[in-house]
Amino acid sequence: MSWFGSFLKSSIGQKIIMSLTGLFLIQFLAVHLIGNLQLLANDGGQQFNLYAKFMTTNPVIKTVSYLLYASILLHAVQGLWLWSRNKAAKGGKYAVMAKESSTYASRNMGWLGIIILVFIILHLWQFWFQMKMGWLEMKTYDGVEVKNLYAPVAYAFKQWWYVLIYVLAMGVIGLHLHHGFQSAFQTLGLNHKKYTPLIKFLGTAYAILVPLGFALIPIIFFLFR
């Protein structure tokens, strides 16, 4: 096998794929949040719709979006595959479970990932698919015609069950990232007392603030709009 093939197939190489795709998704989630915060502009969706048009038509961003789809797919498929291979490598369970020696999130990355995957599918079906299939009505702002993505979002955020699913899913992403953020650096071999405390701090802050930011938007819509 070529050196690169054996590198990627090794246990460390397999984890590097998870780490790099995970870090890319982390970066994307922050950008996505900046976009979503524009839902709060209280202008009937103008700013949000114009931003959505920019994000779906700008060629650079379009290219990056294909990378994103590939990353999500690769991360999910690879994650679940690793998870099942790791379960097989364990080969059994203890009668007593020692909870004190590791965190809940670190032991349950696969389950958390499955929940996130289900949420992503629902999420894409509700918003992304409608946008891509041209099922949205058009709106015109100062002569610019855009798809009114704001309408289905504002509608969904008025359904209590959707808001509930959304908020719970953000909690799950927070747990996944609380372990995942710092884990991705450890996988790449970056663990040193010089900077690991900072990585852990940033990871915790990210895992709390970003999902919280996402979750607040439907809550505000549900309660005040």
Add this chain to the structure above:
Amino acid sequence: MKLNLKVWRQRSNNDKGAFATYQVEANEHMSFLEMLDVLNEQLIAKKETPVAFEHDCREGICGACSMVINGRPHGPQQGTTTCQLHMRAFEDGDTIFIEPFRARAFPVVKDLVVDRSGFDRIIQSGGFVSVNTGQAQDGNAIPIEKDLAGEAFDAATCIGCGACVAACPNGAAMLFTSAKVTHLGLLPQGKVEHSKRVLSMVKAMDEEGFGMCSNVGACSVECPKEISLENIARMNRDYIGASLASDKTV
């Protein structure tokens, strides 16, 4: 003190195995292994088969005394092996679950004894220095920075007990392998073959069927020698470096 033991009994690797319940009268000054000796004397007196468990030095240096006590390899105490655990860590009337290390790469031989020869094969693949380094060196004949020597020494305290694999939900052997890679790779005599060593030892580890590291960290918490996760990160980056930038292949 009276104890209620639930001990894993398994006649051979092919046997399914199950817990058996025993009552033992121990005292708090006994080590955990001495308590098991008492149990075995009871069983022998009743003409039953004693519980098979591994032990050798009984002072925390050989790494033989592998077992999982109430879900924790080497029991609840931090930084000690089973043989260094005393019954004062338990209360009168406690129920204690005693199981073998579980990992696909550590098949059960009998009762609490597992086959850890996978570790030997990882060492054989590169956990050595191939040149003759002669007699023990005179102090300071080879200058080594104090911090570096300290780090190498910390890694060298790994006794190859396998508790890291037993604690890991993935049955991964990264803590052990990285400790071995580090302790040789940081010192001048071992540095020469470092790239090749990292590549071969990781390959051997994968071939033995150990799992992949999810950075759960239970290995380091349960390790009787408190080997740090920094060693795993060092092995990862040296593996990346050796794969991308050295001519060595394995």
